[in-house]
Amino acid sequence: PQLLEEQERLIATLIEAHRKTYDASYSDFSQFRPPKRGDGSPECRNATNPFLMSLLNSDMDELPKASASGAEAAAGDELSMLPHLADLVSYSIQKVIGFAKMIPGFKELCTEDQISLLKASAIEIIILRSNESFTMEDNSWTCGSNEFKYQIGDVMQAGHKLELLEPLVKFQVNMKKLDLHEAEHVLLMAICLFSPDRPGVQDRCRVEEVQEHLTETLRAYIACRHPLSCKHMLYAKMVEKLTELRSLNEEHSKQYLQISQDAVNKEDLPPLLLEVFGNPTA
Numbered sequence: 692p693q694l695l696e697e698q699e700r701l702i703a704t705l706i707e708a709h710r711k712t713y714d715a716s717y718s719d720f721s722q723f724r725p726p727k728r729g730d731g732s733p734e735c736r737n738a739t740n741p742f743l744m745s746l747l748n749s750d751m752d753e754l755p756k757a758s759a760s761g762a763e764a765a766a767g768d769e770l771s772m773l774p775h776l777a778d779l780v781s782y783s784i785q786k787v788i789g790f791a792k793m794i795p796g797f798k799e800l801c802t803e804d805q806i807s808l809l810k811a812s813a814i815e816i817i818i819l820r821s822n823e824s825f826t827m828e829d830n831s832w833t834c835g836s837n838e839f840k841y842q843i844g845d846v847m848q849a850g851h852k853l854e855l856l857e858p859l860v861k862f863q864v865n866m867k868k869l870d871l872h873e874a875e876h877v878l879l880m881a882i883c884l885f886s887p888d889r890p891g892v893q894d895r896c897r898v899e900e901v902q903e904h905l906t907e908t909l910r911a912y913i914a915c916r917h918p919l920s921c922k923h924m925l926y927a928k929m930v931e932k933l934t935e936l937r938s939l940n941e942e943h944s945k946q947y948l949q950i951s952q953d954a955v956n957k958e959d960l961p962p963l964l965l966e967v968f969g970n971p972t973a
């Protein structure tokens with residue numbers, strides 16, 4: 692089988708769209724609210740006794756005037772990574788939107804369907820694109836300096852449960868092992884976006900048409916570009932990843948609802964995040 696000229700162009704367009712929306716230098720990350728890691732410091736270990744801690748650690752014999760500050764520090768300590776990671780996710784959603792807009796066929800959909808597709812797939816595409824920063828060396832997402840190296844413990848400090856993060860890390864490891872070409876990586880993200888079975892999609896046929904065109908291109912690409920030794924079952928394995936993403940998505944929805952209810956500082960969640968993942972207080 693051969694890649695048609697049109698399929699070649701599609702791949703080139705997707706790669707260009709991804710490069711324009713994925714900054715592999717991660718230089719914008721310093722604009723997010725800073726990461727706060729409970730590093731086992733005394734303040735952190737004693738997060739349950741914020742008032743006692745502040746009295747023992749200062750010469751004052753009074754409780755801090757900003758009365759709620761102690762309690763907030765305690766609650767905020769548990770979700771200490773939330774502002775930074777919420778900013779990272781909000782930023783990533785903006786980039787995913789930029790990527791979507793450059794995929795042939797997306798802009799031709801009505802705005803309602805564009806929104807339905809983005810809302811449903813945003814977390815899945817973020818999980819996929821994050822594989823670029825994931826490293827099996829220490830199972831972290833490494834985005835430059837140590838400050839922007841995200842490990843499981845950091846994500847737990849944004850309120851996510853360990854038992855739900857393990858499948859996420861496993862997913863990242865298995866993705867890494869597929870060792871996808873850039874063409875395959877961007878096609879998978881586009882295929883994920885154009886899923887006709889997402890809630891609220893009106894023009895399912897149009898979405899399905901685009902998705903089929905993308906999957907056909909992926910099959911053709913694997914058939915003629917991927918080395919014989921490793922293309923075995925690759926397409927099937929990639930489709931399997933889409934299924935795993937659905938279940939990660941479902942778990943994320945539940946975790947997000949819990950986190951958004953637990954968050955003492957509602958400003959921790961940027962407005963775009965509330966719009967895409969839902970605002971339980973609205």
Ligand code: 6VH
Nearest residue numbers: 776777780783821824832841846849855856859939942943
């Ligand atoms: C890429 F916790 O776009 C860019 F509050 O590759 C770089 F934030 O609940 C880096 F609210 O339930 C990168 F929804 C890394 F936002 C991605 C990572 C590392 C990118 C940090 C933790 C992330 C992970 C991908 C998904 C995961 C962001 C979390 C998603 C979230 C969230 C929030 C909210 C937050 C945690 C999770 C989860 C599962 C297991 C899916 C983003």
